[in-house]
Amino acid sequence: MTFWEKVIQFIEKYDSIVIDYLLHIGFAIIIFLIGRFIASFVSKQLRKILIIRDVEPTIVKFTSSSARYTIMGFTFVAVLGQLGVQTTSIVAIIGAAGLAIGLALQGSLSNFAAGVLLILFRPFKIGELVIISGIQGNIDAIQIFSTTIITPTGETVTIPNSQILSTNIINYTRQPNRRIDLTIGVDYSADIKDVYKILQGSIDKTSDILTDLSRTVRFNELGASSINFVIYVWVTNENYSAVRTALLENIKLDLDSNNINIPFPTMELNIKK
The missing domain is CATH 3.30.70.100 (Alpha-Beta Plaits)
Structure with a gap:
């Protein structure tokens, strides 16, 4: 019996199982392609919105990349589930890892969350004259974890974003x-x-x-x-x-x-x- 005859005999014997696996593989490929398209579309649209709002280029790149990788992560889990892999344990491991990382980096995460809020609500922009935490100067950079101010005497002051949100912000430039x-x-x-x-x-x-x-x-x-x-x-x-x-x-x-x-x-x- 030749090789191809053996293959045909195997398919005839297990045709329902083979078709089922092929369908699962096909759906997994479709899910992956759709997820990749959505991730790319959301990333590009988010980048355009942030550029229109004159957000710092570093923040634009970081935010759009984070959105893309997050969507691809969910897509990967969905593909594994379609292929028959038990994703419950994977999600539990990811959740436990995320909790551990969150507890270890809670200060940094609070600065990150504050940075996102500063980007969304824009209480100040680069170049504006402000007083933050008693420090007066012009905004030099708005980053994910901190904001940099240049004082009138030429000093560079870096303030954590969480501290900025917890204090009063005086903006001298916003009004004409x-x-x-x-x-x-x-x-x-x-x-x-x-x-x-x-x-x-x-x-x-x-x-x-x-x-x-x-x-x-x-x-x-x-x-x-x-x-x-x-x-x-x-x-x-x-x-x-x-x-x-x-x-x-x-x-x-x-x-x-x-x-x-x-x-x-x-x-x-x-x-x-």
């Missing part, structure tokens, strides 16, 4: 305009009405102060060594530092030209014998 708040103290001998006029004149001569928003000069308090006035004016974000400096310079020059002193803090001592 910003208010300058100044407190000016003058000598008690100064005439209040004259000081009003001088401060208002200093504001008027300072360029780039927005005229369509309120300008406030108000007597605020009787201080320990001075009478204090507050000034509130609005400027655009990009002009904030320059206008604040120019306004302070004009105030100092105008007060000096009108012989109004800005007193040093003083303390009066009474000595009893």
Whole structure:
């Protein structure tokens, strides 16, 4: 009996079993192809969405790759189940391994989860001026586990993402305009009405102060060594530092030209014998 005759005899004897296995193999191949297509489609669409939202390229690559491998993992388990492999034990092993890894890396996972939330809700973007955990600076990088800030003095500060979500975030760049708040103290001998006029004149001569928003000069308090006035004016974000400096310079020059002193803090001592 030739080889092919033996093969034909085997198929005739076990035809139902052979057909059943062939069907399972065929369905497994179909499941694999569909899973690979879905993984590739989801990965590409997620990448496009993150790119449109101007997310950091490293995060885009990591997130899209993670989505693809996750879907392929589920696909692999489904293929094994279709081939008759008991997947219950495999899922249990994967779950136990995931639990062990999660317990060992719970700090890193909390930073990862916080990084995902920062990407989704975008409380700040790269280049924006913020204060986070009392640290002021421009956002340099938003990564999966941490965020990097460059301070005005050139220091690079890396903050864990979980810490960022648990504190207040002050974003100075998100709004187009910003208010300058100044407190000016003058000598008690100064005439209040004259000081009003001088401060208002200093504001008027300072360029780039927005005229369509309120300008406030108000007597605020009787201080320990001075009478204090507050000034509130609005400027655009990009002009904030320059206008604040120019306004302070004009105030100092105008007060000096009108012989109004800005007193040093003083303390009066009474000595009893």
